[in-house]
Amino acid sequence: MSEDVWIIGASMTPIRRHRDRDALDLSAEACLGALDDAGMSIRDMGVMAVGTQFEPYTFGQQVQKQIGQTGIPLYNVHNACATGATAVRSVLMEIKAGEADLGLALGVEQMTAGSPPYRSMKPAEGNEFTAEGRDGHVMPTEGILGTGQMFGVFAQTGMDYARQHDGVGFEQFAKVAEKNHAHSTLNPLAQYQRPYSLEEIMSAEMLAYPNTLPMSCPTGDGAAAVVLVSEERLRTLDPEVRRRAVKISASVMTSDPYDPSGLAHPDVNTLTRLAADQAYERAGIGPEDLDLVELHDCFATAELVHYDNLRLCEPGGAGEWIDRRGPWRDGELPVNVSGGLISKGHPIGATGVANIYEVTTHLRGEAGDRQIEGARVGMTHVIGLGSACAVHILERAAGG
Amino acid sequence: MSEPTATIPVVDYLVLDDGPAHLVGNRCEDCGATFLDRHNACPNCGGRRIERARLPETGRIESYTVLVRGAPKHIGPFVSVLVRLDDGTYVKANLIDVDPVADAVDTDRPVRIVTYPVGTDDSGTEAIAFGFAYDTEGSAQP
Structure with missing residues (x-):
């Protein structure tokens, strides 16, 4: 069985309606905070994973342009409300596989600045009914066939x-x-x-x-990040880093x-x-x-x-x-x-x-x-x- | 507006023109799992032989909520129910003919599919939705 993976850096922004800060700024604060907490630089990271539900594709690479582009593999992940944990696990798996010994996982959402793409609720009247989708619906069914919200x-x-x-x-x-x-x-x-x-x-x-x-839960904005390390690499780090390390x-x-x-x-x-x-x-x-x-x-x-x-x-x-x-x-x-x-x-x-x-x-x-x-x-x-x-x-x- | 010239079910698994209104689902010929929506293979066993299946018109409420603030504005408060039909197939729809308050929901009473018009388009076609109402005939299995 492979060795454990440890957390040596962790940071999060306050969760607020951050009307004046976009997802990149929130992401950068969390990532830089986690790196500082670990006593590491972005140049030490061998892999990165970024989780967001609403930001566009390759958002993680935009974050790298804020905190350091070092050419490492980056996974953009998307798994509804489990998105952030999926990012953490993506980095953990890469370390367990021996592909990297240090990695950064980020989760972020800015829900105030851009309204989430919730499904629109068109009224029932008008135009001509046409069956659409796999269930052949002729109008939005939320509120007619129960709720899916x-x-x-x-x-x-x-x-x-x-x-x-x-x-x-x-x-x-x-x-x-x-x-x-x-x-x-x-x-x-x-x-x-x-x-x-x-x-x-x-x-x-x-x-x-x-x-x-x-x-x-309210609508809010924020970001959190963790730095993960292999057990083998952890043994080489400063005693103070090892003392504060948390085992997954x-x-x-x-x-x-x-x-x-x-x-x-x-x-x-x-x-x-x-x-x-x-x-x-x-x-x-x-x-x-x-x-x-x-x-x-x-x-x-x-x-x-x-x-x-x-x-x-x-x-x-x-x-x-x-x-x-x-x-x-x-x-x-x-x-x-x-x-x-x-x-x-x-x-x-x-x-x-x-x-x-x-x-x-x-x-x-x-x-x-x-x-x-x-x-x-x-x-x-x-x-x-x-x-x-x-x-x-x-x-x-x-x-x- | 003149009388509707035609009707259309609000979803294609509602059948209006073959006896009493009922739902038609899909059933795995291998394991018997039944579902309303269309699957390329059975989500239970992976079987690929899927046949159409007429579903029973009665069942029981397993869970419910009353959407108040969360309801679409053009619809207003409504009762959403998850119903287990008598053959074990699950359907989500509204509980109708009751006030949209939690006290109106009685999960011990069997329910039956009922239909009602839910809108008319520019060509006069009327959309027919289904919901569940308490079954006064009492034919659901306990």
């Missing part, structure tokens, strides 16, 4: 869990958002940094039942296996369970060994079902777990102490690197006011609808 899909996923488990309902989902908004008050990088009461969350404007607006004990990706319901409604559960189980096996640990988890809470409903999918709670016990504050930062296993996507923000391409930045920062003991004391092992999880799942397990250097 993200917030609707994740709302239905939550209600499916509620139907199958007693004691799960609107209030349990709302408690997830109460927790994450409370957590982000300690995170200066978060887009929102104010607490919301449970009552405020439950009485806010409904987006798609049961998710109100404060239970849904598992890097797992899955796509959705066939399920009869999955063709009509994306199944975010099965591939998450597959990825989590593989990650625990590869890392040789269990959920009881985790000190913190950053999971994909694009909506409050998503976070609750992933407690169960990632084996963080008793099977079927996600509602009861949030009721007894298990995933709060002072609970049994802190989940989304960054504030999560709901409150920290969710720049699509950046998210799967930003959560690795967050866990890495805790494992290094450098998370400031929001530090989880003594954190040694952490997990990150992202889902890209359609679907792609990535789970990483990170561990602090022995003796670190």
Whole structure:
């Protein structure tokens, strides 16, 4: 089995509505920050991967023109909300294959300056009906044949869990958002940094039942980057770099296996369970060994079902777990102490690197006011609808 | 505008001209997996022999949401449901003939396909959509 790959540099921009900064500037800040954090130059990097959902093709090469063009291989990757994690894994695989011993992975999204290409909603009347596409639709079917929009899909996923488990309902989902908004008050990088009461969350404007607006991730911009190194090369680096190094004990990706319901409604559960189980096996640990988890809470409903999918709670016990504050930062296993996507923000391409930045920062003991004391092992999880799942397990250097 | 001169289903897997309105899917001859959309090979087993299959008109709601702010403006709040038809095929559509509020959704009640007009084009052709409504005939399997 090949040696482990380690993180020696990590950086992220604050997540904001960056109206005056484009995706290149956000990318450059994250990349240069990660290189500085590692004590490395772009000339040390043997490979680069860049993840973005909305920027045009060969965007990564445009980033190189901002931070250094050295002729190395560059992978532009695209995997919905799992894009950033896919970039990290692309660099990791190149290092594991022995093609490079140092690499840079970036995730970025600028969602304010250019509006994301969401599907237009044409009214139903006018012109002549013509069957189009593989389903022969004669008009946009959103709102006629149910919903395929993200917030609707994740709302239905939550209600499916509620139907199958007693004691799960609107209030349990709302408690997830109460927790994450409370957590982000300690995170200066978060887009929102104010607490919301449970009552405020439950009485806010409904987006798609049961998710109100404060239970849904905002539109925001940001970038995050990490520098990865092979174990062999790490042994040659300065003691201070080695002391702060974080081991990637598992890097797992899955796509959705066939399920009869999955063709009509994306199944975010099965591939998450597959990825989590593989990650625990590869890392040789269990959920009881985790000190913190950053999971994909694009909506409050998503976070609750992933407690169960990632084996963080008793099977079927996600509602009861949030009721007894298990995933709060002072609970049994802190989940989304960054504030999560709901409150920290969710720049699509950046998210799967930003959560690795967050866990890495805790494992290094450098998370400031929001530090989880003594954190040694952490997990990150992202889902890209359609679907792609990535789970990483990170561990602090022995003796670190 | 005059009376519609013709109708067209809003999607091609809705059949209007062969008895009661129903859906037609595709079924893998090897493993029996059934889906609404068109596949070159079976997503379950990779089999390449795919046949058309008439789908049952009744089923049960597995999950739902009520889109409020997120709904297209020309449609307004609606109830989206994932329905498991009696043969195990899944279909997403609207639950109709109910108020668009969460309390109106009862996942214990069987549902049946119903159709309704959803728009008319410049030549007078009427588009017919399908949705699900609570089945008062009660013929769905438990």
